[in-house]
Amino acid sequence: MRPEHILVPTPAGLCSKAGGFHIDPTRPVDKALITHGHSDHARAGHGHVLATQETLDIMRLRYGENFAGSTQAIRYGETVKLGDMAVTFHPAGHVLGSAQIAVERKGMRIVASGDYKDLPDPTCAPFETVACDVFITEATFGLPVFRHHDAEGEIRKLLHSVAVFPERAHLVGAYSLGKAQRVIAMLRAAGYDQTIYLHGAMEKITAYYQARGIDLGPVELVRGAKKAELAGTITICPPTAMSDLWSRRFPDPVLAFASGWMRVRARARQRGVTLPLVISDHADWDGLTKTIQATGCSEVWVTHGEEEALVHWAHMQGLKAKPLAIVGYGDEEEEPSPDSPSKTGVNALSVGEGDAERSEASGEGGTK
Amino acid sequence: MNRFAELLDRLVYEPGRNNKIKLIAAYFRETEDPDRGYALAAMTGALSFKNAKAGMIRALIAERTDPTLFALSYDYVGDLSETVALMWPARDADAPPIDEFPTDLFAPARTPTKALRNDPSPTLAEVVETLSTLGKAQLPAQIARWLDVLDETGRWALLKLVTGALRIGVSARLAKTAAATLGDKEPDEVEILWPGLEPPYAALFAWLEGKGDKPASRDPAPFRPAMLAHAIEDGDLDALDPKDFMAEWKWDGIRVQAVAGRDEHGDLVTRLYSRTGEDISKSFPDLLTSLRQPGAIDGELLILRDGRVQSFNVLQQRLNRKTVTPKLIQEFPAHLRAYDLLADESGDLRDLDFAERRARLEAFVKKLDDRRVDLSPLLPFKTWDELIAARADPARGGAGDDADAVEGVMLKRRDAPYVPGRPKGQWWKWKRDPMVVDAVLMYAQRGHGKRSSFYSDYTFGVWNGDDELVPVGKAYFGFTDEELAEIDRFIRRNTVAKFGPVREVTHEADTGLVFEVAFEGLQQSTRHKSGIAMRFPRINRLRWDKPPREADRLETLEKMMAVTRA
Numbered sequence: 001m002r003p004e005h006i007l008v009p010t011p012a013g014l015c016s017k018a019g020g021f022h023i024d025p026t027r028p029v030d031k032a033l034i035t036h037g038h039s040d041h042a043r044a045g046h047g048h049v050l051a052t053q054e055t056l057d058i059m060r061l062r063y064g065e066n067f068a069g070s071t072q073a074i075r076y077g078e079t080v081k082l083g084d085m086a087v088t089f090h091p092a093g094h095v096l097g098s099a100q101i102a103v104e105r106k107g108m109r110i111v112a113s114g115d116y117k118d119l120p121d122p123t124c125a126p127f128e129t130v131a132c133d134v135f136i137t138e139a140t141f142g143l144p145v146f147r148h149h150d151a152e153g154e155i156r157k158l159l160h161s162v163a164v165f166p167e168r169a170h171l172v173g174a175y176s177l178g179k180a181q182r183v184i185a186m187l188r189a190a191g192y193d194q195t196i197y198l199h200g201a202m203e204k205i206t207a208y209y210q211a212r213g214i215d216l217g218p219v220e221l222v223r224g225a226k227k228a229e230l231a232g233t234i235t236i237c238p239p240t241a242m243s244d245l246w247s248r249r250f251p252d253p254v255l256a257f258a259s260g261w262m263r264v265r266a267r268a269r270q271r272g273v274t275l276p277l278v279i280s281d282h283a284d285w286d287g288l289t290k291t292i293q294a295t296g297c298s299e300v301w302v303t304h305g306e307e308e309a310l311v312h313w314a315h316m317q318g319l320k321a322k323p324l325a326i327v328g329y330g331d332e333e334e335e336p337s338p339d340s341p342s343k344t345g346v347n348a349l350s351v352g353e354g355d356a357e358r359s360e361a362s363g364e365g366g367t368k
Numbered sequence: 369m370n371r372f373a374e375l376l377d378r379l380v381y382e383p384g385r386n387n388k389i390k391l392i393a394a395y396f397r398e399t400e401d402p403d404r405g406y407a408l409a410a411m412t413g414a415l416s417f418k419n420a421k422a423g424m425i426r427a428l429i430a431e432r433t434d435p436t437l438f439a440l441s442y443d444y445v446g447d448l449s450e451t452v453a454l455m456w457p458a459r460d461a462d463a464p465p466i467d468e469f470p471t472d473l474f475a476p477a478r479t480p481t482k483a484l485r486n487d488p489s490p491t492l493a494e495v496v497e498t499l500s501t502l503g504k505a506q507l508p509a510q511i512a513r514w515l516d517v518l519d520e521t522g523r524w525a526l527l528k529l530v531t532g533a534l535r536i537g538v539s540a541r542l543a544k545t546a547a548a549t550l551g552d553k554e555p556d557e558v559e560i561l562w563p564g565l566e567p568p569y570a571a572l573f574a575w576l577e578g579k580g581d582k583p584a585s586r587d588p589a590p591f592r593p594a595m596l597a598h599a600i601e602d603g604d605l606d607a608l609d610p611k612d613f614m615a616e617w618k619w620d621g622i623r624v625q626a627v628a629g630r631d632e633h634g635d636l637v638t639r640l641y642s643r644t645g646e647d648i649s650k651s652f653p654d655l656l657t658s659l660r661q662p663g664a665i666d667g668e669l670l671i672l673r674d675g676r677v678q679s680f681n682v683l684q685q686r687l688n689r690k691t692v693t694p695k696l697i698q699e700f701p702a703h704l705r706a707y708d709l710l711a712d713e714s715g716d717l718r719d720l721d722f723a724e725r726r727a728r729l730e731a732f733v734k735k736l737d738d739r740r741v742d743l744s745p746l747l748p749f750k751t752w753d754e755l756i757a758a759r760a761d762p763a764r765g766g767a768g769d770d771a772d773a774v775e776g777v778m779l780k781r782r783d784a785p786y787v788p789g790r791p792k793g794q795w796w797k798w799k800r801d802p803m804v805v806d807a808v809l810m811y812a813q814r815g816h817g818k819r820s821s822f823y824s825d826y827t828f829g830v831w832n833g834d835d836e837l838v839p840v841g842k843a844y845f846g847f848t849d850e851e852l853a854e855i856d857r858f859i860r861r862n863t864v865a866k867f868g869p870v871r872e873v874t875h876e877a878d879t880g881l882v883f884e885v886a887f888e889g890l891q892q893s894t895r896h897k898s899g900i901a902m903r904f905p906r907i908n909r910l911r912w913d914k915p916p917r918e919a920d921r922l923e924t925l926e927k928m929m930a931v932t933r934a
Binding site for chain 1: 374378380381382383384387390391394433434436437438440441444445446447450451454455458519520814821868869
């Protein structure tokens with residue numbers, strides 16, 4: 001049997017014809033299996049959605065009650081039968097509720113890993129290696145220059161900066177699902193016990209993380225705070241907000257950005273970032289290559305990102321490998337911030353700030 | 369080394385001067401001798417190694433990585449040192465964390481003994497001391513050993529250090545200023561001591577931290593901090609009495625201090641300093657030989673050809689050259705136009721009145737009798753109106769053929785002692801009116817620091833013969849905070865395209881924003897499509913009232929340039 005009899009790439013995403021489902025479809029389908037809640041993987045409008053409880057909750061928070069016709073929650077390690085396929089969800093270590101989806105048929109197993117990281121994260125279950133024949137991987141950071149193994153060191157760098165600049169505010173740009181909460185949790189783990197301020201766009205998801213028992217310490221919306229009170233404090237906001245009018249409420253802000261892209265200086269400079277923090281929720285080059293080897297797979301499919309280098313590496317290891325070039329992944333979620341001009345109707349712009357953010361995250365911006 | 373690397377990493381991203389000072393000062397406070405001293409040496413350009421060339425770095429990485437993966441990575445990152453720093457094979461992932469940041473700056477100093485560091489990476493001192501003694505043949509293996517034990521940022525900093533210039537946006541003056549803040553001292557105090565100090569500057573830090581005596585300045589040719597002038601504003605003259613002042617031309621060169629003194633052996637030591645005290649002797653060997661008698665001249669460095677002062681454009685072609693060739697010296701002969709004397713054989717003169725120092729200067733220059741050193745002439749005037757006339761037309765006012773190199777007049781109180789800094793009411797500078805054109809805003813870029821949410825860097829253009837706008841310059845100051853907010857709003861509402869951080873702003877004949885741009889001069893440029901580059905452009909006024917079609921044309925600028933050159 002060929003692996004394509006289990007899963008095949010289609011314009012709508014990975015599809016199992018025999019099982020009658022898609023994984024992380026990029027357009028509405030009858031039956032969708034969703035790996036995690038980021039908006040490029042979890043879209044509204046499917047007939048039926050199978051996902052972890054957390055992913056379903058996050059989709060509900062973002063898209064409203066009617067985001068799908070019907071839903072079914074599945075636990076990590078639990079197996080459901082779809083046609084003659086056995087489908088099991090395993091932790092992916094990417095964000096709260098994120099899963100790899102293992103699909104097995106007649107002794108052949110394919111793992112669609114969604115987005116993942118193999119490093120510890122205090123806000124979600126750790127990545128689990130699942131042995132398989134075909135491993136479907138992302139390659140967001142699929143170049144050997146991407147190394148982001150020392151997130152704790154980056155948090156120390158942030159705290160050092162707060163100590164050196166007590167009269168300035170520190171703005172930390174972070175994606176609002178996952179990264180924001182992880183940065184807060186890591187600050188707590190590093191012993192920082194002051195109130196951490198939040199941009200309004202972070203409010204719901206952060207409250208949800210707390211409701212799931214993740215201790216984030218004292219967090220407050222920045223909305224009510226006076227400028228002078230914000231000296232020496234840390235505020236977490238969507239990356240786009242740092243260059244918005246919104247940022248003017250802060251005293252001489254230090255602009256930090258927590259992202260794997262910050263590893264490359266030209267990227268950080270392009271964003272006007274003064275304190276790049278190399279913290280990523282995706283596996284770095286070492287993570288990608290180690291994980292592929294650990295699964296024992298004989299074939300690698302690469303969904304999106306810098307697939308050329310990773311496919312080349314896999315071939316060097318004697319593995320079969322191919323890019324799937326699925327269009328639509330890698331547009332890491334980014335809501336327009338409440339104060340941004342595009343919402344206040346001042347929008348004569350052909351391209352909004354948010355679009356710049358997306359092309360940035362998808363690797364199309366600038367430095368090539 | 370890692371701590372120094374983290375400092376460099378912060379400095380390259382930090383645009384604000386005061387913030388840079390804070391970062392450097394914090395590093396000095398947290399870091400022990402001799403590392404911090406070598407860091408100060410690196411930032412002041414006091415270190416020089418037999419540079420490792422890019423080819424050696426390429427060879428090192430080629431031994432360790434797959435060529436296809438390297439090519440893809442280099443293509444993506446775009447910088448060799450950075451690509452190598454990032455791709456260098458990782459050391460053991462279980463190795464202990466290195467050089468952690470202290471987050472409490474006031475904690476007791478870290479233990480200085482290397483033996484207690486659970487850290488295989490080299491200290492900055494080890495790197496510097498090893499590099500200065502190592503032979504070329506051993507260099508690649510040593511650098512590879514260091515790269516093996518440093519992290520990504522450490523590797524990047526090491527490669528910057530060994531391949532040459534740091535290029536982190538920190539001048540020697542800024543680094544010294546940061547050091548001075550350790551002891552709440554004025555940067556000039558450090559500057560005066562500087563020529564007598566050597567890396568790693570342990571005595572300097574000990575003094576700054578109150579743990580040692582002030583290092584004695586044994587320098588026979590020290591820099592003396594410069595006295596600066598205030599700009600004349602409208603109405604200032606009314607409050608001043610012409611009888612109290614002497615006037616000179618304000619020359620459009622660079623302010624220098626030319627010092628000669630005898631060392632303990634009686635040998636003459638000569639040095640040329642910039643306005644901020646940087647030793648620029650190496651760039652002007654032709655002038656140094658003219659300083660044959662002990663003294664300290666404050667004056668303007670100019671280029672003279674056939675006795676005529678050349679414009680700043682000409683001087684610029686001699687500045688910033690790494691190597692000074694005989695050809696360069698011959699084509700751009702350096703000249704010192706003296707306007708003050710801070711010391712002579714009798715000692716320091718700075719407490720004397722200006723009129724007295726001027727008299728001594730005249731005698732000094734006469735005795736020196738060197739064609740490369742002359743006096744900046746005094747302008748005779750009895751009333752302000754006479755001075756106003758001279759300023760308006762320097763050619764007729766006495767500057768004659770040198771009028772092009774006059775950028776205004778200087779007023780100095782007859783009884784003013786020479787005081788470092790910018791004392792009130794003593795010296796005044798009164799520049800000529802700038803040139804202005806009306807230009808159309810074409811592109812805008814966000815600023816840094818406090819301005820990071822504002823579009824504050826503007827590229828503007830004028831109309832060419834084909835009725836197209838061509839960029840002629842860039843400006844990022846000259847407007848008030850209120851005006852900045854208005855321009856920012858205009859840009860956000862009128863963006864037609866975005867290229868990374870740059871916005872293209874609508875610039876049609878009828879819609880767009882016109883700036884009145886002031887500037888000090890024009891020169892030919894191959895870098896700009898228009899063929900013209902402006903000197904000191906700034907936004908003079910916002911012309912909301914003016915449609916872009918009425919902005920100036922390129923031919924107008926070309927004529928202005930022709931006039932200045934003629």
